[in-house]
Amino acid sequence: MSHQSLLNEKSDPIPTHPPTFPARPIRGGKLELAPKKSGVWFAEPKYNGWRALVHTPTGAMWNRHGQRLTIQREFEAALNILRPLAADGLVWADCEALERRHQIGRGTLVVLDWIPEFESPTYEERREFLAGLVETERLSTGEWESFPENALLLPPSVRDEGSAVLDFYAGLKAINRRLRCDFFEGVVMKRGNAPYPVQLRSDTEECRALIKHRFVN
Numbered sequence: 431m432s433h434q435s436l437l438n439e440k441s442d443p444i445p446t447h448p449p450t451f452p453a454r455p456i457r458g459g460k461l462e463l464a465p466k467k468s469g470v471w472f473a474e475p476k477y478n479g480w481r482a483l484v485h486t487p488t489g490a491m492w493n494r495h496g497q498r499l500t501i502q503r504e505f506e507a508a509l510n511i512l513r514p515l516a517a518d519g520l521v522w523a524d525c526e527a528l529e530r531r532h533q534i535g536r537g538t539l540v541v542l543d544w545i546p547e548f549e550s551p552t553y554e555e556r557r558e559f560l561a562g563l564v565e566t567e568r569l570s571t572g573e574w575e576s577f578p579e580n581a582l583l584l585p586p587s588v589r590d591e592g593s594a595v596l597d598f599y600a601g602l603k604a605i606n607r608r609l610r611c612d613f614f615e616g617v618v619m620k621r622g623n624a625p626y627p628v629q630l631r632s633d634t635e636e637c638r639a640l641i642k643h644r645f646v647n
Contacts, residue, residue, distance in 0.1 A: 455640035507580035
């Protein structure tokens with residue numbers, strides 16, 4: 431599957447709006463009380479930040495309501511890392527912007543997903559594509575002591591097998607205690623065979639292929 435962009439190589443105008451509202455998960459309650467999910471699912475950390483859609487060639491950012499973000503300049507370093515990835519096909523990135531809610535990872539963008547322009551790849555396919563472009567953060571897996579600032583990172587993805595996700599969920603709670611900060615808010619479960627839910631109907635529309643399990647509901 432080719433991911434080459436059809437962008438104008440000389441210059442790219444800033445779009446008037448993103449191609450979708452950010453994918454919004456349904457609420458699943460506390461993970462330890464949730465019923466087992468059918469099919470293949472993966473867990474990613476839920477970060478305490480600002481949701482942002484990024485047009486990578488221009489660095490323009492929109493919030494979850496489809497409005498331009500005024501804090502774009504605070505992510506200049508991460509946006510500069512993202513910009514050349516447009517040539518590989520990463521033109522629209524669904525991100526978490528780490529800023530202002532705490533002092534950890536300031537100026538860092540976490541790439542939660544890739545919004546394809548011309549295809550409908552599954553989560554597993556999108557994840558494989560992103561993993562070839564962006565470094566995976568390892569604070570949430572206990573391998574890092576701190577979270578980098580002004581960086582571009584990918585969240586880890588944990589397949590829902592046995593107790594793997596429950597152990598991961600408990601580990602995120604323990605890291606919060608060590609950091610003395612609610613840096614992680616829980617996990618977001620993503621169905622492995624699901625396409626990115628592109629839609630411009632409403633910023634409140636939820637996708638059942640995404641389920642969030644917060645530590646506090």
